[in-house]
Amino acid sequence: MYHHPATALEAGAQSICAVNESTAFDGVGTVAQQPYFHPIRRRDLLAAVNTAAKDLGLRPASVVVIDALLSCLPCRDPKTGIDNPITPLTLLTVYAANATLCFRAKGITDRQLRRHLETLENVGLISRKDSANGKRFPIQRSGKVIGAFGIDLSPLLARSAEIIDLAQQRRDDAAELRGMRSCIQSLRMACLDLDVDKEITSFLDSIRNVLRRATTTVIEARAIIFKLKGIIADTCAVKKPDQTLNETTVNVPVEPSCVAQKQNAEPQETSATDGRNDRHKEPPKSYTKKTLQSLTDLWQELTHIRSFYPEIPRSDHHALQIVHEFGKILRINPNVLASGIASNGWRSALEAQNEIAARVATIADPTGYFRSLLKTGARLSQMFIPDMRWYTSE
Structure with missing residues (x-):
C-alpha cells in the first residue's frame, strides 16, 4: 500500500491525535519544527553566504564552518552520488561530532570551532538543540532518523532567499564599481591635462590610492566622479572668458600709418624664417x-x-x-x-x-x-x- 509522505497534522488530524516526536525528547530538532523555504542547493547557498559575508558580519573562517555544517546534511543521493537540493523535508539539525566538523573546516582547532559556532549563533544563522548532557546524537524510530540533538541550520535556510538577494546585489555593485573605476581613470587623466592648483593636484593623486582599495564603495566612487566633473566644468568656465579676451585683443584694428612704418622697416627679400612661418600656418589637412x-x-x-x-x-x-x-x-x-x-x-x-x-x-x-x-x-x-x-x- 502506498503511503503519502506527510505528517499527521498536514493530513488534517487533530493535534491531540498527532504524534509529536519532540514530546518524549524535549528540545530535539525535527522536520515538523523546521520553517518553510524554497529548495536550494548547498553549493549555491554557500556561494551566496561567501559573497554577502561582510553584510552578515562573518569572517572567512566562519564561512568555512558553515561549509562544514552544510556538508553534513543528508542531501547526497546514495545511488548516484549527486547532491540533491535542500528542502523543508531535509533534517537540518547537524549531529556530527566536533572532531568531524574540525576536519571538514580545513583543520581548525576545537577551540576555534566553538568560537565560530558562537559567532554564527549571535548573528542568527544557527541555533542549538542541546541534549541534557550537551552531546549531539540522532533520534531514530524504526531504523530511520526522525530528529536529532545538535546544531540546527533552520535560521540559515529560513533566510536563504534574503541572503541570495543580498549576494546578487553585491555582485551588481561590484560590476557597477568596475565601470566606475574606469570612468574615474578617464576623468582623472582629463583633469591632469588642465591647469589646476596644488589642492586639486593633491586630490587627483589621492584618487589612485582610493581605486586600489578593495573596500571602496559605489557611493564613494559616485562622489569622486561628481567632484571630477565639477573640476572640469569649473576649469572650462574660467577659461572661456580668457579666450574671449584673447580673441578681442588679436582682432584690434591697426592704424594704416603703423602698417606703412612696418612695411618700410622690413626688408623686401623673404627670409628663411618667414618661409618656415608660412609653412607652419598652413590650414590643417x-x-x-x-x-x-x-x-x-x-x-x-x-x-x-x-x-x-x-x-x-x-x-x-x-x-x-x-x-x-x-x-x-x-x-x-x-x-x-x-x-x-x-x-x-x-x-x-x-x-x-x-x-x-x-x-x-x-x-x-x-x-x-x-x-x-x-x-x-x-x-x-x-x-x-x-x-x-x-x-x-x-
Missing part, C-alpha cells in the same frame, strides 16, 4: 577633419559604450585605450582582445564590445562571444565608413 568626423559618427552608433564614455575620443590612441579599458569591464580575455584588435582593427573590436554590452546579462562567456562576433563580422556593413584610410595606421 582634410584627413584630420575626416578622422574627427568619423570618431563623432562612430560614437553616435556605440550607444552602450557611450554611457560609460560620454566624451568622444580625442584621437585613435585614445579610442584604442578605451577598447582595452572596456574589455576589462566586460571580462574579455586580454590576449583574445589583443588578437582581435590586431586582426580586425580596434573599430571592429569596439562594435563587438557594444554588442556584448547590450546583452551582458544573457552572455555567459563574453570572451567566446567576442571571438565569434569578430569572426562573423556582425554589423560591420551597417557602420559608417567614410574613408578606407581610417583603417590604416599613420
